[in-house]
Amino acid sequence: MDHIRVIDQTQVMAGPTCAMLLADLGADVIKVEPPGGETTRRIEPEIAPGVSAAFLAVNRNKRGMTLDLKQQRGVDIFMRLVGTADVLIENYRPGVAKRLGVGYDTLASSNPRLVYCSISGFGQTGPYASRGGYDLIAQGMSGIMSVTGHEGGPPVKVGVPITDLGAALFGVFGILCALRARRITGRGQFVDTSLFEAGVALSVWEATEYWYTGETPQRLGTGHRMNAPYQAFRASDGHFTVGASNERLWPRFASLLGLDRLLDEPRFADVGARVRNRPALEREIESVTATKPRSYWLERCEALGIPAGPIYSVPEALTDAHAVARGMAKEVDHPEAGRVKTLGNPVKMSATPPTMRNAAPPLGHDNTAILTELGYGDTEIRELAREGVI
């Protein structure tokens, strides 16, 4: 995507991640921040004095510039930048961009080819449009929290901020679709997605269960609502995961456990029956698995072609040989913090692979370079800095 220029007017996670996905593919992503920096720069923990680890995590491969959009000259520079851009991403509450004078209508009339993507808590329309929304709120309202955790326990959300990241992925998907449409129509367009909708769109099984059975999906711990056995089971030294729900794998797993007798029982005759009788199935299986260590079961499952795995901590996952071989933990250079670690991109491409070129930019790192590209002279740039426009 190295022919594409992206203006990244975002904060915190969903918007920055969306823009970073384009930056990983080579797009020239320019993060535009107020002269004080976006809020994520002040989130702890620090990786070096004044350098936020959270900010670094979702802003690599970008260039950084500061602009005070409350000053007219800041807006003028911004509009000049928009004239050179293909994509703009913002994640303000609906209405804020317009108030700043950089709403979709204004930008589209000055650059009709611009693809403008808004990521918000609830989307630009509908009764909750003006509400503030975070991943937690969206996980709660989309139903995801109602199915996460163990029956009877306190509310639990998905451990990773899945609606933030889901909205980032749907956002970048929408942007790439819009860029493709632009090849044909010559026009840009408005791309509108939200954390709430991402949460709903990711609830494929849960909506399906409700619509087709009429039952309210419940929390299942590690279980699957359409499959069994497909969950974590207890071994003598901890838990391991197994997915052996289909008619090919279930008999294999039952034999491995010496539980062939279960194959003839009506309670476990097919997937539907096994799902309905999950607690009984779990008791039968754990009565055997709990007698041997995890490694014993994992080796045998591997040999028999039964999907199974350990439950890793984050450090174990990041240092695992396979994760390392697939480039999931990379290092990049930061001007102040030195070599810093960053997650790899999970998509491998043979001709135009994602690359890790630089760490997140220090505040205003590329002001001079970008303003020079836009045609501003040295004197003017110094004056803009003096007056706090940049």
Place this chain on the structure above:
Amino acid sequence: MKALHGVRVVDFTQAMAAPFCTMNLADMGADVIKIEPPGEGEPTRRLGAAEKNGHSATFMALNRNKRSLTADLKRPEGVAIVRRLVETADVFVQNYRPGVADRLGLGWDQLSAINPLLVYCSISGFGGTGPYASRVTGEESGAPAKAGIPVSDLACGLYGAYGILAALEHRDRTGQGQLVDTSLLEAAMALTVWEATEYWTTGRTPRAVGSAHRFAAPYQAIRASDGYFTVGANNDKLYEAFCRAIDRLDLLDDSRFKTNAERVRNRAELIREIELTTVGFSRATWLERLASEGVPCGPINSYPETLSDPHTLAREMVVDLVHPGAGEVKALGIPVKLSDTPGAVDRPAPLCGEHTTEILTELGYSEAEHESFRARGVV
């Protein structure tokens, strides 16, 4: 016009991640053709506890907007049909274990040789290389309870769509197709942004934090008299508004809770203090007060509540369809809205082989050939 008008995708996939990938492309207007074994179709047609009139709900949920072509890939003629289809395609997506497609003559090397413009996407459990490449699919997660939704499947589908579209952009400029390779494991790892950051920066092993945030507080489910509600007061301004809303301005002077960093460190004490007050009134009371102070907050909805919520409906996240076998069914809408070329959910999942005749005709096979294929069970 839809955004992906004119893009033809050959969908040689099963189960969830890859069908979800191609469904997103279909929603945006791509012509997605699902290849299935004659007779029984892909295994998901027989999977799961939910069905309507004998049609699997899970299959219907992931294969709308697609066409279905049956071809027996154990026979050279079946493979030849798919290869002829690939000559007309822009994208090929498969999620078999590394090596399976190659054995069938449908590997990246084989298909790019007959169509150098092809974008070939492979979705697997662990990716096409590395020590676990040949392992069977399985989810790995750092959490003691699995996420309630299958996060790595769904994210992997979206990462696949992202890779495919980026590869199409490159192909349109250069005439060069390529291999896009992603996996459930990598998708799941790519989602651990805060957790990897915490580990790399502090050296600590990230723990399960219930409903809370690793780097912000108060940001979690809070107890009211009749259950829980969520609140996200993750900066000083919102924290102040939160204290005002629950009438606990005294907390602002408490030295344990002055900054976000201190609130994270002393989260347990902070929540204890907050809940002393919040358990006194109902969720509805608190949600109203917090909203009036502009503090992000919300209920914890069940799926019946979410799927009938006025906002869900206003954003067209629920779509009604008529399936030829199952009758009236519901489907989830499209979460990303495009103003000029919006996606749409136009048709339900296909019956097995529903479009075989139509597609064979498009590929130039004569009626005599159709008959012969059918008679011998090739399609």
